[in-house]
Amino acid sequence: MTTVNQLIDLIKLGKTGDTTFVGNSVTIGSPHVFGGQVLAQAINAASRTDVKDRILHSMHAYFLEAGDLTKPIEYNVSIVRDGGSFSVRRVTAAQEGTTIFILSASFHKEEEGYNHQIEMPKGIKQPEELLSWTDMLNQFGDAIPSRTKSFIEVERPIEFKPVEVVNPFNKEDLPSFTHVWFKLNGDASSLDHATKQQILTYISDYNILAAAMNRHASKAHYGNTQTASLDHSMWYFRDFDFNDWMLYSIESPNTSNARGFARGNIFTRDGKLVASVTQEGLMRPIKKK
Template sequence: MNNSKELISLLSLKELEENKFLGESVTIGSAIVFGGQVLAQAVHSAYRTIPENRFLHSLHSYFLEPGDLTIPITYDVAEVRNGGSFSTRRVTASQNNKTIFILAASFHKKEEGFEHQVAMKTDIKQPEELLSWDDMIVQLGDFLPKSMKSFLSIERPIAFKPVVVPNPLAPKNRAPKEEVWFKLKGDIPEMDIQMKHQILTYISDYNVLNAAFNPNAKDYNFGNTMTASLDHSMWFFRDFDFNDWMLFSAESPNTYGARGLCKANIFTRDGKLVASLTQEGLLRPKK
């Protein structure tokens, strides 16, 4: 999977019966299903039950069990509420009759109201100044640890350009922050806001836990630490398109008890805030 069309195909689920859908999985380099894929497929299944004039404004979810890449995932949608302005859905994802993920999502009709937003950093390096993950393989591949080289070599439909690239051979503790530019690969088809939300949800599970990991990067790394997404919440604000680079800006207020909490904002290149998210993840040192 190396372009946006293939990603859209992955997120377009088969309908089994009313409010029940089936999804397949594609690895991003780990032995289990990528959390962002389950998130995005669950959002897709919920959208399939929503009137066209309502749009996702928030989601809250829990990852309960690791997903098996070889088994299709079934998504059951419960229509919790259809009000005058809001609709609520609950989605349960399962494999072999075992629940692996749950999602609550709320959809809102478009309305006008007051407006403000936080500002994006203005002194940040631009994508043209930075190396992408693909560039790192080409330029630094011989010097990268085997596990990192293997992860970066996986074909992906998104290009990522971290603002700061740490030296994997001499790790140092860093501030609890992570900033990454991202962009879809290949020709980008026209898409409605529903599909944009699904793709942005998919992307949102990349990179976020790095912010919680960075303050202890000298002692711990992804080779000696068990990591996993535990929960994920997201809020959607303004419309956008994927034709230019977008900025993922995350920070971590706390890591404690083998868990790290992160929060992030997603901006367009011209500084428009389109979404915010929070995630708590497992950061358990291996004994």
Template sequence: MTGIDDLLSMLDVDKTNENEFTGLSITIGSPNVFGGQVLAQSINAAYKSIKNNRVLHSLHAYFLEPGHLEIPIVYKVTEMRNGGSFSTRRVTALQNDKTIFILAASFHKEEEGFEHQMDLKTAVKQPEELLSWEDMLEQMGDFLPGKLKAFLEIERPIDFKPTMIVNPLDKEDLPPLNQVWFRVKGDAKELDLSTKQEILTYISDYNILNATLYPNGSKANFGNMQMASLDHSMWFFRDFDLSDWLLYDMDSPNSFGARGFARGHIYTREGKLVASVAQEGLMRPIKKNR
């Protein structure tokens, strides 16, 4: 995928039966289906069952099995509730009749109410001052570990600019913090809110587990760990513009028992909080054969 049109085509699932849809997969450089893709396709399927203009405000999901890239994913949507203000949907994703993923999503009618938000606690470098993943590959590609270089060589419809470049060769313990600016490639100005939420959900599964690795960077890295998303929750607060840069501000309060917990907040350039994310991931050290 090279731009937003490719991303939108992939995220839009096809209706095959009543409340049943099918989606195809595109690799992001890992051997299994990217969790953000399954999340976003599930939301796309759930939105197709919403007829009263309600807007997604939260989702909670579990990844049960690795997804196979070559097998279509079937999404079955169950209408759990249509109340006076909220509609709830359950989405089950299957491959070869085996459940690989489950999601609950809640949609809310537009209402007025009180407002506040937590602001960013620290000053952040602006994206114009930073290198993108593509810049890093161009400038440092010959010095990067093979797996990292191969990952960065995959064409993506999103630009990422981390505020701090971590050298994996330093093997240094760092604070459990991670900040990444991101923006879609292409014209995103005319997208409706539901489509923007699907794209934001897709992007939210990138980068977040890095914060769980940093405090153990002297011992742990992507080469000696088995890592995978176990669950994913997300809350949507305000509208946003995907054609400008958004900041994903992440931290990890805890890792223990081969699992790491991370959370993130997504802000506009002006500091408006648009969404929050929480995820627990598998962090299993790979044992070497003796």
């Protein structure tokens, strides 16, 4: 999967009934279904149950079981409420009768109101000044740890350019934040608002727990720590254009009890706040036997 059109084909589900859908999976380099894929597919299912032209403004989800890449995922949508301004949907995802994921999504009609936002972080290097994951692989492939190398070798429909590059051989704790520029591969000029939100949801599950790992980089890495997304919430504020680079600004306020918490804001290059994200993930040290 290398282009935005292939990503859209993955996210857009087959319809099996009025409120039931089915989808397949594509690996991003991990042995289980990528959480961002399930999030995006569930939003796709919810948005196709006549939400009365309302726009997705928030979603909250829990990952219950690791998804099997080889099996289809069945999505069942419950129509919870259609009010005067808001529509709420609940989505359950299952494989062979086992529920692996649940999500609630709320859609809101367009209304006039007050408007403000936080500023985009200042002093951030522009994407033209940075190396992408592909650039790093080409330039430093032999020096990259095998686990990380196998992950970034997977072809993706998104290009990522981290602002802060972590050297895995420097065993020192780092600030609990990270900034990553991202851009879609392919022409995204004709995407409708709902499709853009689904793609942004897919992308939002990338990189977010890295901020929590950074704070413990002197001893924790993906080779000795079991990680998994536990829950994920997202709020969608403004429409945007996917044809330019966007910035994912992430910080981690807390890690405790084998869990890491992170929150992020997604900005357009010119500083418009598009969405905010929170996630708590498993960060369990692997004990040597």
